Amino acid sequence: MVAGRRDWQCRAAMPVYWKIDSRRKLVTIVAEGDVTRAEIDSFLDVMDGVDCHDxxxxxDGAASETRMLPDDMLALGVRMRAMHKDRHALGALAIVVPDDKIExxxxxLGMLxxxxxxxxxxxxxxxxxxxxERQSRA
Structure with missing residues (x-):
């Protein structure tokens, strides 16, 4: 160990990961563990920043949970709807969740x-x- 150097501790990884594949025009998002509104908001900030809404x-939220309150879910739905309001082309969306979360x-999604x-x-x-994979790549 070098004198004066600190050992850095990494925080636990965020439970929302994404990969943007420009060749395939596909964004793959994986959520694991307890997902918060702040983490979804961070992801939406990235989507706005890279402008890949099409x-x-x-x-894939099959391994995720959330303790978000209904107000948080509503706020996310409102934000996503507002993001879509001014967009002309939006890419297809497939969501995977456990059976008990489908409703x-x-x-x-009904809001969207x-x-x-x-x-x-x-x-x-x-x-x-x-x-x-069967959906158009716009």
């Missing part, structure tokens, strides 16, 4: 239905991957 999106996620793009909720990743 890319297809595959959100809740479907309600949030104003967006003219294909959207589906799945309980398994292979079905979602197959569906998203």
């Amino acid at each position: 890319y297809r999106k595959l959100f 809740l996620v479907s309600r949030v 239905a104003v967006a003219e793009r294909p959207m589906r909720v799945f309980s398994t990743l292979p079905l979602a991957e197959d569906w998203i």
Whole structure:
């Protein structure tokens, strides 16, 4: 160890990870563990920053949980709807969640239905991957 050098501790990794593939026009998002509104807001900030709203999106939340309150879910839905309001082309969206979360996620997607793009909720990743690959790459 070098004198005066500190050992740096890394915080636990954020439970939301993403990969943006410009060749395939696909954003893959994986959520694991307890996901907070702040983490989803951070992801949405990135989407605005890189302006890839027209890319297809595959959100795998099969291994995630959330303790977000209904007000948090509503605020995220309102934010996403506002993001979509001024966009002309939006990529397809496939969401994978555990069976017990399908109804809740479907309600949030109902708020986003104003967006003219294909959207589906799945309980398994292979079905979602197959569906998203069949969607247009705009």
